[in-house]
Amino acid sequence: MKPRILVTRENFPEVLAHLAERFEVEDNQADTPFPPAELRARLADKDGALITGIDRIDGPLLDACPRLKAACSIAVGYNNMDLGACTARGVLATNAPDVLNETTADLAFALIMAAGRRITESERWLRAGHWQGWRVDQFLGQDIHEATLGIVGMGRIGQAIARRGRGFDMTILYNNRSRVPPEVEAALGARRVDLHDLLRASDFVCLVLPYTRDTHHLIGERELALMKPTAVLVNIARGGIVDDAALVAALKSRRIAGAGLDVFEGEPVLHPGFLELDNVALTPHIGSASRATRLAMGMTAVANLRAALAGERPPNLLNPDVWEKQRS
Numbered sequence: 032m033k034p035r036i037l038v039t040r041e042n043f044p045e046v047l048a049h050l051a052e053r054f055e056v057e058d059n060q061a062d063t064p065f066p067p068a069e070l071r072a073r074l075a076d077k078d079g080a081l082i083t084g085i086d087r088i089d090g091p092l093l094d095a096c097p098r099l100k101a102a103c104s105i106a107v108g109y110n111n112m113d114l115g116a117c118t119a120r121g122v123l124a125t126n127a128p129d130v131l132n133e134t135t136a137d138l139a140f141a142l143i144m145a146a147g148r149r150i151t152e153s154e155r156w157l158r159a160g161h162w163q164g165w166r167v168d169q170f171l172g173q174d175i176h177e178a179t180l181g182i183v184g185m186g187r188i189g190q191a192i193a194r195r196g197r198g199f200d201m202t203i204l205y206n207n208r209s210r211v212p213p214e215v216e217a218a219l220g221a222r223r224v225d226l227h228d229l230l231r232a233s234d235f236v237c238l239v240l241p242y243t244r245d246t247h248h249l250i251g252e253r254e255l256a257l258m259k260p261t262a263v264l265v266n267i268a269r270g271g272i273v274d275d276a277a278l279v280a281a282l283k284s285r286r287i288a289g290a291g292l293d294v295f296e297g298e299p300v301l302h303p304g305f306l307e308l309d310n311v312a313l314t315p316h317i318g319s320a321s322r323a324t325r326l327a328m329g330m331t332a333v334a335n336l337r338a339a340l341a342g343e344r345p346p347n348l349l350n351p352d353v354w355e356k357q358r359s
């Protein structure tokens with residue numbers, strides 16, 4: 032009998048077809064998010080799960096799913112998975128890195144430009160019928176070219192953003208736990224600085240780091256106060272890294288000039304203050320949203336699931352201890 036798997040959310044027919052070659056698949060093409068109790072019930076008799084970045088995989092869920100051997104996510108971020116709980120129960124956990132680097136970096140740049148050049152704000156104003164004609168001081172924004180771009184989190188996506196910044200002759204600063212190899216720094220023309228120096232010096236601050244206990248509210252009132260009044264904050268990483276209430280206050284008082292946000296604390300519910308502000312460009316967590324990339328993310332999760340349930344090491348294993356233990 033084929034192993035049984037659950038695909039927690041809608042996915043492309045190509046992804047489901049690949050899964051069906053090896054597995055008995057329960058899908059969710061109606062795309063109704065399963066509340067925790069329903070997810071537990073549906074996963075109880077499954078050997079594997081193909082999940083998204085928003086399905087919570089934790090101890091209580093895993094306790095209800097004794098057959099589960101692998102949880103494979105289509106997302107690169109894995110703050111939704113309790114890796115300790117997976118490891119303790121021998122469940123292989125995987126993510127989908129790399130395939131979304133360029134698409135996500137594209138969106139970061141779109142938000143840098145949209146917020147810096149007031150694209151969404153001026154479009155809203157124009158659509159509302161306010162335009163009476165050209166004026167010399169209409170919608171003055173921040174120049175992108177030759178500005179200083181501060182990237183917080185210099186992983187693969189951060190580096191892809193830096194490459195785009197180079198094309199705009201930007202000065203690239205970065206903050207990261209560890210220094211990236213000197214040859215990468217040289218190729219990107221990037222200089223590592225501490226977070227406070229980055230916040231003080233940057234015209235655009237772009238957040239591209241994982242959400243963990245340590246990065247919760249990394250950017251709050253104190254940090255926003257360090258930024259230039261002309262600066263723009265962009266978050267394409269995760270809600271929760273920024274204290275949204277503090278950001279709303281900083282945008283409202285024009286403590287900073289603007290923000291471009293793809294992710295929010297408590298999304299899909301937004302801090303209501305964002306909706307009242309003009310100086311923020313908002314997108315609904317679409318960082319990786321091109322068909323090619325979302326398909327590649329799905330296929331990456333398929334490859335991980337196929338390996339895991341065939342007794343092979345999944346290419347993007349997040350908890351290698353489980354694998355080592357199974358081998359010993």
Ligand code: 8YV
Binds near residue numbers: 083085105107131319
């Ligand atoms: C996903 C993301 O679309 O990969 C990530 O970490 O944030 C997005 O690309 C999202 O997590 C839904 O799975």
